[in-house]
Every structure is written in structure tokens, then in C-alpha cells.
Amino acid sequence: EEAGGSVKLGAEADVLSFFRLRGGLEYGAGIANVSAGASYRMNLFSFDYAFTLPLGGVEQTLGNHWIGLSVRFGELSEQVVAAEQSMREAEAAGARERADKEKKDPRTEKIRQLTLKNMKRLYLRALAAEKRGEYETARREHQQVIVYNVPAVVADDAEIKELIAKSKEAQGQHGDRKSAVPSDVERMKKHFTSATELYAQEKYEAAVKEWRKVLAIDPAHRLSLAKIAQAEGRIAELKEQDKLKKMKEHFSKATSYYIKGEYSRAISEWQKVLALDPTHELSRQKIIQAQEQLK
Numbered sequence: 428e429e430a431g432g433s434v435k436l437g438a439e440a441d442v443l444s445f446f447r448l449r450g451g452l453e454y455g456a457g458i459a460n461v462s463a464g465a466s467y468r469m470n471l472f473s474f475d476y477a478f479t480l481p482l483g484g485v486e487q488t489l490g491n492h493w494i495g496l497s498v499r500f501g502e503l504s505e506q507v508v509a510a511e512q513s514m515r516e517a518e519a520a521g522a523r524e525r526a527d528k529e530k531k532d533p534r535t536e537k538i539r540q541l542t543l544k545n546m547k548r549l550y551l552r553a554l555a556a557e558k559r560g561e562y563e564t565a566r567r568e569h570q571q572v573i574v575y576n577v578p579a580v581v582a583d584d585a586e587i588k589e590l591i592a593k594s595k596e597a598q599g600q601h602g603d604r605k606s607a608v609p610s611d612v613e614r615m616k617k618h619f620t621s622a623t624e625l626y627a628q629e630k631y632e633a634a635v636k637e638w639r640k641v642l643a644i645d646p647a648h649r650l651s652l653a654k655i656a657q658a659e660g661r662i663a664e665l666k667e668q669d670k671l672k673k674m675k676e677h678f679s680k681a682t683s684y685y686i687k688g689e690y691s692r693a694i695s696e697w698q699k700v701l702a703l704d705p706t707h708e709l710s711r712q713k714i715i716q717a718q719e720q721l722k
Contacts, residue, residue, distance in 0.1 A: 433458060445469055449477070464493075473497045539581040546575050546590050553597065564611055569594040615641050619651065631658045631665070674700050678710065690717040 433455020440448050449464040464477035475497070480490035553568030572594040577587055622637030635658045641651040681696030694717045700710040 535580050538578050539584055542577055542581055543586055546572050550590055550594060566598055569598045611644050615644050626658060631662045634658050670703050674703050681713065685717055690720045693717050
């Protein structure tokens with residue numbers, strides 16, 4: 428201190444290839460400072476920040492701040508170019524090493540195979556639609572391949588990339604080409620509309636047949652399933668009403684025959700009631716009465 432000298436210590440650490448942290452200490456006669464800073468570098472630009480806080484000799488201060496922005500012009504020096512090239516090569520090598528490790532991982536291979544299986548299924552469906560001349564359907568299937576949610580660990584797989592490229596190429600070839608035959612959606616719409624019209628005309632069985640044609644195209648079509656259940660309910664109601672009507676007619680005839688003394692014919696009519704409803708106890712009792720009259 429008597430000689431008026433000072434001691435300075437500093438350290439710098441790379442957090443990322445483009446980001447650094449710094450820290451320092453200065454101590455001497457009548458002065459003591461601590462400092463901290465950081466720098467961010469990207470291509471030709473670099474941003475620097477530093478903060479210094481006096482520990483003694485200066486009172487009532489919150490420290491000093493320095494901010495700097497640097498821009499490099501002209502050609503880079505060979506050393507800088509070489510250094511940046513080395514950094515890029517190192518990063519690429521690291522990426523390749525990580526990719527190799529992931530490829531060797533059996534879990535990654537399982538994910539790759541499952542992803543390919545699902546994407547190939549969509550791709551083959553697109554090809555089948557093309558052969559049928561259903562180009563709108565084919566474009567939708569190809570689009571599903573293109574936007575498929577590929578897991579990051581297999582995003583660079585060659586087979587997956589090739590499949591996506593093929594679907595993109597196929598979409599480009601078809602453009603806005605119209606289907607030579609009605610698409611699945613168009614056929615479903617046609618059958619559903621027909622079924623709705625038949626239902627309104629109380630032709631419930633015919634309506635059910637049309638809705639089943641919709642399900643043949645899309646087995647999970649919920650509205651058609653609901654409509655079929657509704658129509659079958661109406662069919663069951665009508666059958667029950669028809670049965671009750673016939674039972675009433677036969678019972679009425681049987682009663683008329685019984686009054687006239689035509690017991691055999693009365694028994695025949697009551698038996699028809701039981702054929703429609705075996706649990707109809709009154710008809711059973713009437714048959715017994717008529718049989719007693721025949722003795």
C-alpha cells in the first residue's frame with residue numbers, strides 16, 4: 428500500500444458458445460472494487476455489460492454500469508474464421524454423437540417403428556384413394572402424413588423424411604384435381620340426406636338401411652348411430668301398436684262368434700290372440716269356457 432500498488436483478480440467463463448460471464452476484484456491503496464459482467468456474441472455483433480461497486484474510498488454510490496455494443500466490419504481474420512469453424516464442427520459432432528446414442532436406444536427404435544407404421548398407413552390410404560380417383564380424399568390423407576406429429580427423437584429419420592417428401596410431391600401433382608368418383612364425404616352426405624327424407628315419410632326401415640350405408644363408410648359416425656336407434660325405436664312402437672290392433676280384432680271376432688254359439692270359430696280367434704301374446708290370460712280363460720260349451 429505504501430508503494431501505491433494494487434492487486435487485480437479476474438475470471439471469465441463460457442456458459443454457452445455465444446454467452447460469457449465475468450467477475451473481478453481490485454484492491455489497493457485507498458481503493459477496493461468488485462465487478463461483474465457478461466457478454467453476448469452473435470456473428471458480427473457483440474454486446475457487453477459490466478458493473479463495478481466500490482467497497483471503500485468512495486461513499487454514497489450504488490456503483491457504475493457500462494454497456495457496450497461492437498460491430499465488426501470487413502472480412503474476418505483467419506483466426507476468427509477458423510475458431511468459428513471449429514465451434515460449428517464441434518457442435519455438429521456433438522449433435523451427431525447424441526443422434527447416434529438415440530438411434531442405438533431401443534426405446535427410440537420402438538418410437539421410430541411405431542411412427543413409421545402410422546404414417547405408412549395414412550400414406551397407403553392416400554394411394555388407395557388415388558387409384559379410386561378420389562383425389563380430394565387422397566389430398567387429405569397426404570396432408571395427414573405431412574403434418575404428422577413426429578416425435579423429436581426421430582424427426583431426422585431418413586425414412587420418415589422420405590415419406591413426407593413423397594406425400595408433398597403427390598399433393599403437388601394432384602393440385603386442385605377433382606375426384607372422378609364421389610368422395611367418401613359426398614357419399615355419406617347423400618345416404619344421410621336420403622335416410623332423413625325417408626324417416627320424415629315414416630319409412631323407418633328404409634331409413635335405417637340408408638344410415639347403415641353411412642356407417643359402412645364411417646363406422647364411428649355418431650349421428651347415424653343415434654338416428655338408427657331412434658328409427659328402430661319407432662319401428663318397435665309401430666309393431667307393438669299393430670300387434671295390439673290385431674289382438675283387439677281377433678278378440679272382438681271371438682266374442683261375436685261365442686255369442687252366436689259358434690264356439691269352434693270363437694276358440695280359433697282367441698288362439699290367434701294367444702299367438703300374438705301368449706301371456707293374454709283372458710283369451711285363455713275364454714277358450715276354456717268355449718270348450719266347455721262344446722261338450
